[in-house]
Amino acid sequence: MTHFICTTCGTQFSESDEPPPTCPICEDDRQFVPQSGQEWTDMATLGQTHSLVWNEEAEGVHSLQLSPSFGIGQRAFLIEGPDGNILWDCLSLVDEASKARIAAIGGLSAIAISHPHFYSSMIGWSAACGNAPVHIHADDAQWVQRSGSALRPWTGETLRIGQATMIGCGGHFDGSSVLHCPWLEGGRGALFVGDTMQVTMDRRFVSFMRSYPNLIPLDAKAVTAISQAVQPYRFETIYSAFPGRTVESDGNRVVERSAERYLKAIAS
Structure with missing residues (x-):
């Protein structure tokens, strides 16, 4: 029995003898199935060709990324944190070196997606x-492909994880969330946004999409809701x-100003 991993989006599935017939996440219009068709791997195979690269982004903030790039190519x-370490977003590969490094700095108090x-x-x-708890918004629970006892779907607008706050913004997915960490940046705060908003190439703005690969925009209501959801929180840096x-x-x-620019563009 194997936990197959979709090579396009990097999602790991429940154990099976054969690869799943489809990847529901890739078949959704926010992602895509390559013209070459659906392909699968597993963690053992992936570990033979890829490695995890750590980078210190700021004091108390480390990015993790697969090298060479795999799936969507995101960084976790x-x-x-003062109440324990948090892993924000995830990667397809777990390696022994990263397990040891995380254990050496106190382990994980939570995984937030x-x-x-x-x-x-x-x-x-x-x-x-x-078995750190894994926090996902309940509005997106239908997309889980491998469940487990550590999974903690949450409801409502916010979830406190120690001094951090997960903020439900919606938009990209119904349960799309960001993570606010007020102690970072010397107390000025940092916001981890995944794809709920995306930092633009000039690093001066963020933008908002329903689908990034298929270029499907969000409407004014959704963008306004995202902006309003994070407005009460102070943050200097956006990751x-x-x-x-x-x-x-x-x-x-x-x-x-990014929300203002976006709303002006779609109204013209």
Whole structure:
């Protein structure tokens, strides 16, 4: 029995003798099935060709990424916190070196996931790190492909994880969430956004989409809701899903002016 992994989105599935017939996440219009067709791997095979690369982004913030790039190519974050360490978003591969490194800094108190595209091997990561609870928004629970006792679907607008707060924003997915960590950046705060909002190439704005690969925009109501959801929280830095896509200062104003620009563009 194998936990097959979709090579396009990186999602790990429940054990089976044969690969799943389809990947529901890739068949959704927010993702895609390659023209070459659906392909599968598993963690043991992936570990033979890929490795996990750690990078210190800031004090208490480490990014993790697969090299060479795999699936969607996102980065996860190990966030050191006053109430325990949090893994924000996930990757398809768990390696022994990363397990040891996380254990050496106190393990994980929680795994928090922004949305289904980054579920990847979240149950595998939990099992490797002391069965840390995995927090996903209940509005996206239908997209879980490998369940487990560590899974903690949450409801409502916010979830406290120690001093951190998961904020439900919607938009990209019904349960798309961001993570606010007020102790980072010398107390000025940081926001981890996954794909709920995406830092643009000039690092001066963020933008919003229903589907990034298929270029499907969000409507004004959804973008306004995202902006309003994070407005009460103070944050200097915005860490989005992909390497280099970080807003280093004035994060609150960046979200405000980005929403204003987006709404103006779709209204014209």
